[in-house]
Amino acid sequence: MRILILDDDAARHTTFSSLYKGHEIAHVYRFKEFVSxxxxxxxxxxxxxxxxxxxSSAADTYIDGFGSPQSYNGFHAMLKLCELPIDSRPRQVIIHSVNPAGAQAMLKYSHSLGINTTWKPFSVSK
Structure with missing residues (x-):
């Protein structure tokens, strides 16, 4: 199984790696790495x-319609997944964010396009 993980927290990457031993995993920490x-x-x-x-670094920001810099987030990543041709979309997407409003927006959008998406809030205690 090929797995792509987008998260800025290295501890989460370590935890997910231990859950998916033996699978091909790509770790990305920033939106632009995800797009690449x-x-x-x-x-x-x-x-x-x-x-x-x-x-996010300055490289991971954009200027909104009001001229203000904004950081890319997971919703932007979901938009990119939804832009993929249907036969190239992942079989499953797991939103592991502990931000309920952000996760719900991502979930609603992906479901509207028929993407198999679940929300499983996940945090790593430090």
């Missing part, structure tokens, strides 16, 4: 998405 990964290898069986991607 999809462009180079769009076929994934499972995609894990976080919503809040922490303090």
């Amino acid at each position: 990964c999809l462009e180079h290898s769009p076929q994934w069986d499972l995609v894990h998405l976080d919503h809040d991607l922490g303090d």
Whole structure:
């Protein structure tokens, strides 16, 4: 199984790696890394998405319609997944964010396009 994980927290990556031993896993920490990964290898069986991607670098921001810089987040990643041709979309997406509003928005959007998506809030105690 090919698994793509987007999260800014290295501890979550470590935990997910232990859950999926023996599978091919790509770890990305920023939105633009995620997009690059999809462009180079769009076929994934499972995609894990976080919503809040922490303090993004300037390279991971965009200017909104009001001229203000905004950080990309997991919802933007979900938009990119939904742009893929239907036969290239992942079989399953798991939103593991602990941000309920962000996760619900991602879930609602993906379900409206028929993507098999579940929300499983997950945190790693430090």
